[in-house]
Amino acid sequence: MSSPAPTRPELLQALRDSVAGGFPVAVADLSRLVRIPSVSWAAFDPQHVSDSADAVAALVTGLGVFETVQVARAPIGSGADAPLGQPAVLATRAARNGRPTILLYAHHDVQPPGKDEDWDSSPFEPTVRGDRLYGRGAADDKAGVLAHVAAIRAFVETVGEDFDLGLALFIEGEEEFGSRSFTNFLTAHQAELAADVIVVADSDNWNITTPALTVGLRGNVTFRLTVTTLEHASHSGMFGGAVPDAMLATIRLLATLHGLDGSVAVEGLVSRDAETPDHTEEQLRREAALLPGVTPIGTGTILSRIWSKPAITVTGIDAPSVANASNTLAPSISVKISARIAPGQQGTEAFAALETHLRAHAPFGARIEIDDVDTGNGFLVDTSGWAVAEAKTSMTDAWGADAVEMGVGGSIPFIADLVELFPAAQILVTGVEDPDSRAHSPNESLHLGVFKRAILTEAVLLARLNERV
CATH class of the missing domain: 3.40.630.10 (Zn peptidases)
Incomplete structure (x- = not known):
């Protein structure tokens, strides 16, 4: 041209x-x-x-x-x-x-x-x-x-x-x-x-x-995830240690979404191979306001992690606040999940992979509900x-x-x-x-x-x- x-x-x-x-x-x-x-x-x-x-x-x-x-x-x-x-x-x-x-x-x-x-x-x-x-x-x-x-x-x-x-x-x-x-x-x-x-x-x-x-x-997938383990709240002293509350189950489940280095660990979410310009860790630290001692996550070049690989973030959580915390086992916890997906992967395909992963990894037999789903292609x-x-x-x-x-x-x-x-x-x-x-x-x-x-x-x-x- x-x-x-x-x-x-x-x-x-x-x-x-x-x-x-x-x-x-x-x-x-x-x-x-x-x-x-x-x-x-x-x-x-x-x-x-x-x-x-x-x-x-x-x-x-x-x-x-x-x-x-x-x-x-x-x-x-x-x-x-x-x-x-x-x-x-x-x-x-x-x-x-x-x-x-x-x-x-x-x-x-x-x-x-x-x-x-x-x-x-x-x-x-x-x-x-x-x-x-x-x-x-x-x-x-x-x-x-x-x-x-x-x-x-x-x-x-x-x-x-x-x-x-x-x-x-x-x-x-x-x-x-x-x-x-x-x-x-x-x-x-x-x-x-x-x-x-x-x-x-x-x-x-x-x-x-x-x-x-x-x-x-990148494309995106967002949804609300609700994890439920009890019919009602119970005394954490009377039943804690034997009864899995929803907060524990939610924490354990969310932890399965990432590997130890912070990379996404959901089978079916893909990455795209592409060359990227130089972008140093120092530049990332400044632009993202990383605190001293906090390390970046993921593998590959900095920009490949941001542009061409999936990312999963919990952007909100419905749970008792610290100010209103009582000594109870929470029966149900809801979180908002926002996933970014590599260009080229369909949003519906990525959602299916996330849903399959979450249902397969629900700990302690916890009940999983997913709603308010939005998907978008890259x-x-x-x-x-x-x-x-x-x-x-x-x-x-x-x-x-x-x-x-x-x-x-x-x-x-x-x-x-x-x-x-x-x-x-x-x-x-x-x-x-x-x-x-x-x-x-x-x-x-x-x-x-x-x-x-x-x-x-x-x-x-x-x-x-x-x-x-």
């Missing part, structure tokens, strides 16, 4: 000037979105997600270039009584004169904030400290939303409103809760979402000065298409550094759905995060320099595609 022509210098400078001039507005718009606590999880007020969707729709409408802008929902599952998913924003503008259509994706919902005391500033009060903007969703993924909005602004300001590029914008409202209505939404809006190129702005960069194109994502990007070359050129123009092709340990399962429904579309996975963004964690933040360069990257890509015949 031949290299694409360089961006015209006068066009690149005009886009750079427009992005710089509009950057304070982009940060202000992002801050207003961050103030809306749009947590999409079932236990949180769904009105906030609706308010966030309306705010995004207003921003998109204000661009003045889309033929249609709507806030829409799709059902979760099938049947007349199927509940509706969270609201998404969908905007479209048809291509003209043989130009391609580009679909820009991000999500406006966010993770729960956790405990306020774990944050250095209020999670839903955007706060600038140094060169970073702190707040839940400031990076993941409301910055992705604003990167699209600000890039379109700069593109239109530079080339004018009478452009030929086809544009579609899809801002999802439940990515952090498993995208449960995603497939139905795609099916209902297939015509509006059809595109030659799909940009998913929900990933990472190599560091704050080097852009990255994500070419590999993804490998085909890097041979012209869109990847266009994206890399745009990144080099905006960052002044060549892009790194990287994998990501996290999951974006809906990309597999996009590929299935739009097999001819070329997928570009980009993002506004960096290794210090702490997405999903307290003190989540966005590096403002990365944000500006991400906006410029996309503005350059839009301008280049607008000239592509």
Whole structure:
């Protein structure tokens, strides 16, 4: 594949000037979105997600270039009584004169904030400290939303409103809760979402000065595991030592999921062989905040463990708190299990392996229940298409550094759905995060320099595609 022509210098400078001039507005718009606590999880007020969707729709409408802008929902599952998913924003503008259509994706919902005391500033009060903007969703993924909005602004300001590029914008409202209505939404809006190129702005960069194109994502399996050994709680002094309580059984069962070195020990979960860039243990320790004396787990290169091998994490546990602990044998314990699976393995296949393992290893005859199951497939990007070359050129123009092709340990399962429904579309996975963004964690933040360069990257890509015949 031949290299694409360089961006015209006068066009690149005009886009750079427009992005710089509009950057304070982009940060202000992002801050207003961050103030809306749009947590999409079932236990949180769904009105906030609706308010966030309306705010995004207003921003998109204000661009003045889309033929249609709507806030829409799709059902979760099938049947007349199927509940509706969270609201998404969908905007479209048809291509003209043989130009391609580009679909820009991000999500406006966010993770729960956790405990306020774990944050250095209020999670839903955007706060600038140094060169970073702190707040839940400031990076993941409301910055992705604003990167699209600000890039379109700069593109239109530079080339004018009478452009030929086809544009579609899809801002999802439940990515952090498993995208449960995603497939139905795609099916209902297939015509509006059809595109030659799909940009998913929900990933990472190599560091704050080097852009990255994500070419590999792990899949995921999540579920609730309940372990039960007793019909009711009993006195731990009277029966302890003879009666297995659920906590003991749960601890013993969870321990079978890993080997002594921390590697996953579940038969049927596979790894993928792939070369990885250099990444030292020292860098891992800094980025992951490993305490002194705590060792990494697993085998192989650091990045192969994160990008190409399975991982199993217990992300939550329902059990008596220390403050409320009594001298009783617990009859039942529930835990939330989150497994990441290597690109190339099907989520349903991985879940079957996990279920088989757990039922086979239940200690003391404990009863096992598994429910609230979600599965998602991983993804490998085909890097041979012209869109990847266009994206890399745009990144080099905006960052002044060549892009790194990287994998990501996290999951974006809906990309597999996009590929299935739009097999001819070329997928570009980009993002506004960096290794210090702490997405999903307290003190989540966005590096403002990365944000500006991400906006410029996309503005350059839009301008280049607008000239592509």
